[in-house]
Amino acid sequence: MKKMKRIQAAALASVMALSLTACQGAGGKSETQGGSTAAATQKETEKPAGQTTAAAGKTKISITFRNDGSDVLKKWFEHAYETYDKKDSIELDIAPITASEGDYFAKVALALQSADTAPDIVCEDTFQLPSDVAAGYLTNLSSYLKDYKEWNDGTFYGALVDGVTYDDGSVYGIPYSTDTRGLWYNKDVFAAAGLDTNWQPKTWQDVLDTCKVIKEKCPDVVPFWCNSGVATGEATSMQTYEMLLYGTGEQLLDNNKWIVKSDNILKSLNFISTIYKDGYGPSLSKVLNGEAGNIASREYLPKGKLAITLDGYWMTGNYKETGAAPWPEYKDKLGIAAMPTSEGQAPGSVTMSGGWALSIPNLSDQKDAAMDFIKHCMSYDVYLDTIIAQGNIATRTDIAKDVSYSSQPFMETCTGFLSGAFYRPRNSQYTTVTTHIQTMVESVVSGTSPEDAMAQYKSDVTNSVGAENVVEK
Amino acid sequence: MNKKQSGLLEEAKKSVLLMPSVLLLLVFFVAPILLTVYYSFTNLALSGENARQLKFIGLSNYFTMFKDRTVRISIANTLVFLLGSLIGQQVLGFIIALNMRNKNRVFRGIVGPVFLAGWIMPEVVVALCCSTFFGDSGTLNQIFSFFHLPQVEFLFAVPMLTVILANIWHGTAFSMMNFQSALDGVPADIEEAARVDGAGPFQTMIRIVLPCIKNTIATNTMLNTLSTLGVFGLIYMMTGGGPGTKTLTLPIFMYRQAFISQQLGYGTAISMILLVIGIVLSVFYTRIMRND
Numbered sequence A: 001m002k003k004m005k006r007i008q009a010a011a012l013a014s015v016m017a018l019s020l021t022a023c024q025g026a027g028g029k030s031e032t033q034g035g036s037t038a039a040a041t042q043k044e045t046e047k048p049a050g051q052t053t054a055a056a057g058k059t060k061i062s063i064t065f066r067n068d069g070s071d072v073l074k075k076w077f078e079h080a081y082e083t084y085d086k087k088d089s090i091e092l093d094i095a096p097i098t099a100s101e102g103d104y105f106a107k108v109a110l111a112l113q114s115a116d117t118a119p120d121i122v123c124e125d126t127f128q129l130p131s132d133v134a135a136g137y138l139t140n141l142s143s144y145l146k147d148y149k150e151w152n153d154g155t156f157y158g159a160l161v162d163g164v165t166y167d168d169g170s171v172y173g174i175p176y177s178t179d180t181r182g183l184w185y186n187k188d189v190f191a192a193a194g195l196d197t198n199w200q201p202k203t204w205q206d207v208l209d210t211c212k213v214i215k216e217k218c219p220d221v222v223p224f225w226c227n228s229g230v231a232t233g234e235a236t237s238m239q240t241y242e243m244l245l246y247g248t249g250e251q252l253l254d255n256n257k258w259i260v261k262s263d264n265i266l267k268s269l270n271f272i273s274t275i276y277k278d279g280y281g282p283s284l285s286k287v288l289n290g291e292a293g294n295i296a297s298r299e300y301l302p303k304g305k306l307a308i309t310l311d312g313y314w315m316t317g318n319y320k321e322t323g324a325a326p327w328p329e330y331k332d333k334l335g336i337a338a339m340p341t342s343e344g345q346a347p348g349s350v351t352m353s354g355g356w357a358l359s360i361p362n363l364s365d366q367k368d369a370a371m372d373f374i375k376h377c378m379s380y381d382v383y384l385d386t387i388i389a390q391g392n393i394a395t396r397t398d399i400a401k402d403v404s405y406s407s408q409p410f411m412e413t414c415t416g417f418l419s420g421a422f423y424r425p426r427n428s429q430y431t432t433v434t435t436h437i438q439t440m441v442e443s444v445v446s447g448t449s450p451e452d453a454m455a456q457y458k459s460d461v462t463n464s465v466g467a468e469n470v471v472e473k
Numbered sequence B: 001m002n003k004k005q006s007g008l009l010e011e012a013k014k015s016v017l018l019m020p021s022v023l024l025l026l027v028f029f030v031a032p033i034l035l036t037v038y039y040s041f042t043n044l045a046l047s048g049e050n051a052r053q054l055k056f057i058g059l060s061n062y063f064t065m066f067k068d069r070t071v072r073i074s075i076a077n078t079l080v081f082l083l084g085s086l087i088g089q090q091v092l093g094f095i096i097a098l099n100m101r102n103k104n105r106v107f108r109g110i111v112g113p114v115f116l117a118g119w120i121m122p123e124v125v126v127a128l129c130c131s132t133f134f135g136d137s138g139t140l141n142q143i144f145s146f147f148h149l150p151q152v153e154f155l156f157a158v159p160m161l162t163v164i165l166a167n168i169w170h171g172t173a174f175s176m177m178n179f180q181s182a183l184d185g186v187p188a189d190i191e192e193a194a195r196v197d198g199a200g201p202f203q204t205m206i207r208i209v210l211p212c213i214k215n216t217i218a219t220n221t222m223l224n225t226l227s228t229l230g231v232f233g234l235i236y237m238m239t240g241g242g243p244g245t246k247t248l249t250l251p252i253f254m255y256r257q258a259f260i261s262q263q264l265g266y267g268t269a270i271s272m273i274l275l276v277i278g279i280v281l282s283v284f285y286t287r288i289m290r291n292d
Helices: A002-024 A035-046 A070-082 A101-112 A127-135 A158-163 A187-192 A205-217 A234-247 A263-277 A292-300 A313-319 A367-377 A380-390 A411-416 A430-445 A451-463 B003-039 B060-066 B069-102 B106-122 B123-134 B139-146 B157-184 B187-194 B201-212 B214-229 B234-240 B250-260 B264-290
Strands: A059-064 A088-096 A122-126 A175-177 A181-186 A222-225 A255-261 A307-311 A336-337 A355-361 A468-471
Touching: A059 A367, A070 A088, A070 A367, A070 A380, A088 A367, A101 A234, A101 B250, A122 A127, A122 A367, A122 B157, A127 A355, A127 A430, A158 A175, A158 A355, A175 A380, A181 A187, A181 A234, A181 A313, A181 A411, A187 A205, A187 A307, A187 A336, A205 A222, A205 A263, A205 A307, A222 A292, A234 A263, A234 A292, A234 A307, A234 A430, A234 B139, A255 A451, A263 A430, A263 A451, A292 A307, A292 A313, A307 A313, A313 A380, A367 A380, A430 A451, A451 A468, A451 B060, A451 B069, B003 B264, B060 B264, B069 B106, B069 B157, B069 B214, B069 B250, B069 B264, B106 B157, B123 B139, B123 B157, B123 B234, B157 B214, B157 B234, B187 B201, B201 B214, B214 B264, B250 B264
Parallel strands: A059 A088, A059 A122, A222 A307, A255 A468
Antiparallel strands: A122 A355, A175 A355, A181 A307, A181 A336
């Protein structure tokens, strides 16, 4: 009898232990494989387009994007729908995902695996695109583009068309925004610190020197802000680390192998480390927060609590009347300087460029209607309104010539940065590597030495992409 | 119908009645576990080429794991978090239970629910409460500034301690309740006898009370171990596993690998470590229980 009890106890214990993995390990994924591919073929072969109809007999198309707290994208789709001539036969379901950037990509990847959850249009960051194409989540748009006049007559910028073209030469998304990055600074703070309000640093050291002056003269002001945490996701990789790394003359990849150890990586990390060690950066609770970018651009910079921030052009979208933090005088109070290369070597300044695209999931059952709606969203008038509201750089050359667009403050400078801009590697492993970059940067910011952080990065990347795909310099 | 036959019938009846629950367990519990084990041997990914073609890759996730520095860091973090939470929850729970013993019902009725509040709150609310309590301009720092003490960025300066304290606050009531009922079961006459024989309160505690509730301590430790190993939401919401890797425990690391780095197969393999730790500790506790 006693033995029986022991066995029971042991069995109970192991069952409880097992439940640990059952809850966490399998939760999201048991239904993701296999079943979805079967569903995919079924959908494509058996279901004629237009079968899913809404209650009123209308065709329903759903559209998914990331809700980042401003509603410019939502307004874009609403406005596009209002002016849509097929409004009577189409019903629009606006289904934003409220999540941090990293979680957004995970949620989208999960949603795209099942016909029940896949939207008909999805907003994809162009860095995530190759990975999702490789996974078979997105529709090859090439056949839909044959009769898309603007696509074929060179209206869209060539470099951006390349950005949505996969290795197989097919197009998987219509780019709707691009961007450049630079050093934004508050001229009032610069004036108070006795600095020239027409600022253009030549080297990284110039930036640090300026920070030093600001810290001495205006002790209440945070001198420098850059996205530095895991929570800010891709912004940390691109706006901070890659802006620095590419400014040293090095890139993430060398001959298609990931560079995991180099003097230039160390140099970039040392810059970040100096910012925080010398007290030029914001408090960690502000910058390691998922809202860090918005705290800087919507709160600190306009209020003169921050001197310089390394961020993208879209930031100015916040300051417009329609933006999240209207700042009527931003045109005069704000300055933009190009991010210098590390020692001022040619070409003198650097910027990364990315952007977002509208794609159609492979499991969408309304591909024709979705493509038609995308074309309408990207039509001249509808698109002009949103690209100004978004504060992004347009992907259509004809919009770039429109006065209401080109006369926006800083537009000329930021579009100018675009020539010679660097793009992130079009490599499906980037989505994984970028998360290791974020961990590395956050480690440095929170006190780990750059050498240790790089060793960690090397270990992480090597494990993820395989030893045959990495190189040391 | 003889006695043996009716016994068999009884057994058959029992089995039939048990079938639905056995079936449910198999489908929703055993199958996912086996699937998880299987996925840990595959290249399952959320996106990228691997998401299209699920391949069996043998032990390669496990080999990667052994070379992975972050795995070692997160195992260490998990053990620190576990040990801190266990000691804190049990010692505190025991002290509270002891102090509430033999107090009148009104006292128990007021004090008990106060501690229970932390336990019945959902993890999200606990994380939110603790974040605001330990935050930069949070309650604790307000108290510090009232006494002219220096301000501390708890979530960044001592992140591990902070999440452990939050977990202790969340879990203490559970230990308290277990110990309360166990202490109520300690026969008063044995204690009385010990006292008559000249044992002081401390000796009574060590020699009489603790041995009497030994089994409860072991069970409680095991339950707490298993629930603490699985803590995800609390840490994820308070620190996100950061700053850097300072509060990166296995569940958080697993989530990051599986859903943020999009390598589900590798994430699943990491969950196997958690399983192994859980089993090893459970067996260890059951062995202790056995030795009475």
